[in-house]
Amino acid sequence: MIGTMAQAAPYVGYVYPNETDIPWSVLIVIYPYITGLVAGAFIVSSLYHVFGMERFRTVARFALLTAVSFMFFVPVPLLFHLGKPQRAFNAVLTPHWTSAMSAFSYVAGFYICLLLLEIWFAFRADIVSLSKTKGGLLGRAYRILTLGSDDVSGNALAIDHKFAFALAVIGIPAAGGLHGYVGFLFGSLKSREWWSSDLMPIIFLLSAVVSGIGLLVVLYVAYSKFRKAALDDACLQGLAKTMWAFLTVVLLIEGLELLEMFYKQLEGIEMVQRLIEGPIRYGMFLQWGLSLMVLATLSYLILTHARGRILATGMFAAGIGMMLGVLAMRWNVVIGGQELSKTMKGLLIYYPEILGHEGLLAVLFIFLCPFIVLWLVTRFLPPWEPEAGKEVSS
Amino acid sequence: MESDTSEAKKAEPGSALRRNFLRAIGAGVACAGVWMNDPLRAATPAEEAAPPDIPGYDWxxxxxxxxxxxxxxxxxxxxxxxxxxxxxxxxxxxxxxxxVERYVYLEGDEHARVDSQSDPGNIAASGSQQAFRFDNRYASAPVEKAFFVPxxxxxxxxxxxxxxxxxxxxxxxxxxxxxxxxxxxxxxxxxxxxxxxxxxxxxxxxxxxxxxxxxxxxxxxxxxxxxxxxxxxxxxxxxxxxxxxxxxxxxxxxxxxxxxxxxxxxxxxxxxxxxxxxxx
Missing domain, CATH: 3.30.70.20 (Alpha-Beta Plaits)
Structure with missing residues (x-):
């Protein structure tokens, strides 16, 4: 309910009186989560577009549409959370540059433009062809989208490819920047023991890539089932290896960070331990349990050169597992950081509300929106190439 | 000497190009410097900001x-x-x-027991969230040291x-x-x-x-x-x-x-x- 405090957080030990009103709700859990999915999906498309990994050709264009569909909804949880959403543009018009947050609109805006441009170049030939075959309102939309250029000669397509390549090259640091920035937003706050870490941007970035690949795998397998198209085993094996590599590194860094924290035994470490054993125990169990299970599954799929049904089922499960595992990680960071009192003498417990503009239902609604938009976008711009339906041996 | 140098540069198009390039880099570095400096400036009060309209007060x-x-x-x-x-x-x-925080060490305590006026026990003692008081929970406890901190x-x-x-x-x-x-x-x-x-x-x-x-x-x-x-x-x-x-x-x-x-x-x-x- 706007204008009233949701619920005072219960606590143990001593917390500052103002801390019982938890500032950042579950909406701020979903914000870095969605941003991460965007970055991960984009990286997969770049592996094909920039690094020329042919095996990712099948999902490269779909990955771009996934990235943009989710990117549209990155600002939504933030707007839902603001006390004065009608003033959101104050941060755009008069950005206070010492604040990491003031860069959000610029970073996000730049990235959306870049994604839209890259999609246009990647789909231009299709748009031109659709503008000539479709009639009515839809045909008109395609004609407008050609932006007056219906040249699909070899020369013109080569130029398209050149632009798409350049944009993809710029897109990699942009995607990295977009999510590294989110990590900085948390890691740069010296007030919170659980956030204040130089490794936060790196951890956020790598886990983002893992969750984004997970999302892409889940969507690719589900779409192929829906379309009754065969899955591309080589592509799935490639995704398995990419996910495995990123997951290994992120688990190592996260593990090392915890190890250092407990080895150093700085003042307040008892409370950090109680946080992990207390308010975020289920979250930590999910984050680590699922990550290790996914790592084991991926290792099995890679080592046995799995194909066909086993590969598809294993990857689908790994994708779901990784999406949930990273969601748990976002919860553990965003909520966990606030549950550990700034006094380092107490712990708070955050209970999300169900209804209300910061409630679980609102979050569920916001998170479903990109899937609906993606479905509509893939209807409008089918990303699947004809040969993608055929099984390709690895 | 200066005119000689500039004359010499005029005659050499590559040099002019280089000069412009260096100038552009210089400007870029200067801009970056100003931007980088901004965090420091922002942490100090804006002396040049218009003072508030308060009669007889100079901030x-x-x-x-x-x-x-x-x-x-x-x-x-x-x-x-x-x-x-x-x-x-x-x-x-x-x-x-x-x-206000209350710090209490009972005999043998290594760490203080801390609470503030918003502690549920203190709210119960005051009977309201509009009036505040500390309860008497330590009345019969062996208090070694105690103090309040606003x-x-x-x-x-x-x-x-x-x-x-x-x-x-x-x-x-x-x-x-x-x-x-x-x-x-x-x-x-x-x-x-x-x-x-x-x-x-x-x-x-x-x-x-x-x-x-x-x-x-x-x-x-x-x-x-x-x-x-x-x-x-x-x-x-x-x-x-x-x-x-x-x-x-x-x-x-x-x-x-x-x-x-x-x-x-x-x-x-x-x-x-x-x-x-x-x-x-």
Missing amino acids: RKHKWAFGVDATRCIGCLRCVEACKAENGVTQDAHHFRTW KLCNHCTHPACVQVCPTGATYQTPDGVVLIDHSYCIGCQYCVQACPYGAREFNHAMGVTDKCTWCYHRITKGLQPACVEVCPVEARVFGDRNDPDSPISRFIRNNRVSVLKPQTGNAPNVFYAGIDKEVS
Whole structure:
């Protein structure tokens, strides 16, 4: 309910009186989560577009549409959370540059433009062809989208490819920047023991890539089932290896960070331990349990050169597992950081509300929106190439 | 000589190109320098900002600071109630511009037992979230050492809250006070997160962040902050550090003072006397 405090957080030990009103709700859990999915999906498309990994050709264009569909909804949880959403543009018009947050609109805006441009170049030939075959309102939309250029000669397509390549090259640091920035937003706050870490941007970035690949795998397998198209085993094996590599590194860094924290035994470490054993125990169990299970599954799929049904089922499960595992990680960071009192003498417990503009239902609604938009976008711009339906041996 | 050089450069197109290129790089570096410098500038008050329209008050002539003598505080909480009344702070046990902490060591305790007026036991004792008192839970306990510590915004010299505000709605005045423009705040609560002292609170009715202003509307008229005014034991001290005879200058001079969480680099301007290591 706007204008009233949701619920005072219960606590143990001593917390500052103002801390019982938890500032950042579950909406701020979903914000870095969605941003991460965007970055991960984009990286997969770049592996094909920039690094020329042919095996990712099948999902490269779909990955771009996934990235943009989710990117549209990155600002939504933030707007839902603001006390004065009608003033959101104050941060755009008069950005206070010492604040990491003031860069959000610029970073996000730049990235959306870049994604839209890259999609246009990647789909231009299709748009031109659709503008000539479709009639009515839809045909008109395609004609407008050609932006007056219906040249699909070899020369013109080569130029398209050149632009798409350049944009993809710029897109990699942009995607990295977009999510590294989110990590900085948390890691740069010296007030919170659980956030204040130089490794936060790196951890956020790598886990983002893992969750984004997970999302892409889940969507690719589900779409192929829906379309009754065969899955591309080589592509799935490639995704398995990419996910495995990123997951290994992120688990190592996260593990090392915890190890250092407990080895150093700085003042307040008892409370950090109680946080992990207390308010975020289920979250930590999910984050680590699922990550290790996914790592084991991926290792099995890679080592046995799995194909066909086993590969598809294993990857689908790994994708779901990784999406949930990273969601748990976002919860553990965003909520966990606030549950550990700034006094380092107490712990708070955050209970999300169900209804209300910061409630679980609102979050569920916001998170479903990109899937609906993606479905509509893939209807409008089918990303699947004809040969993608055929099984390709690895 | 100079004209010779320039003549020589004119004759050589490659050199002109190089010169322009270097000039562009120089300009870029200069711009980057200005941009990089900005965080430092933003952490200091904007001297050039238009002063507020307050008759007889010049914000360049004062340097306000606050003192807390924890050895004097009796935990009566008149300061908390006065602050809420004076500043229209949300009337519940979860939003405060100032609060008081109670530290109690029982015999054999290694660490203090800490609570504040918003502890459920204390709220039950007062019977209301509008009036505050500490309960008598230690009446028959073997207390070894006990003291009260009033807390409030530290109006830091390098305020982390001002650094993270995305719009500049919260700012530092030249007289050393950290304020919020409620008509410009977007209510993101990044500043609430950034304050290491838990001094900021969110006003849900207004949709904006709120905090102690040292009663700026009073001090600029020559009055004391409400909490200082009502304190019956002079545990709270306020004044102008530019005046060597002000209460705060004397307090800092005559006591061995410390600040809270100095490791944050925020450089607080609330000075404490009589606190021990457990206080943070």
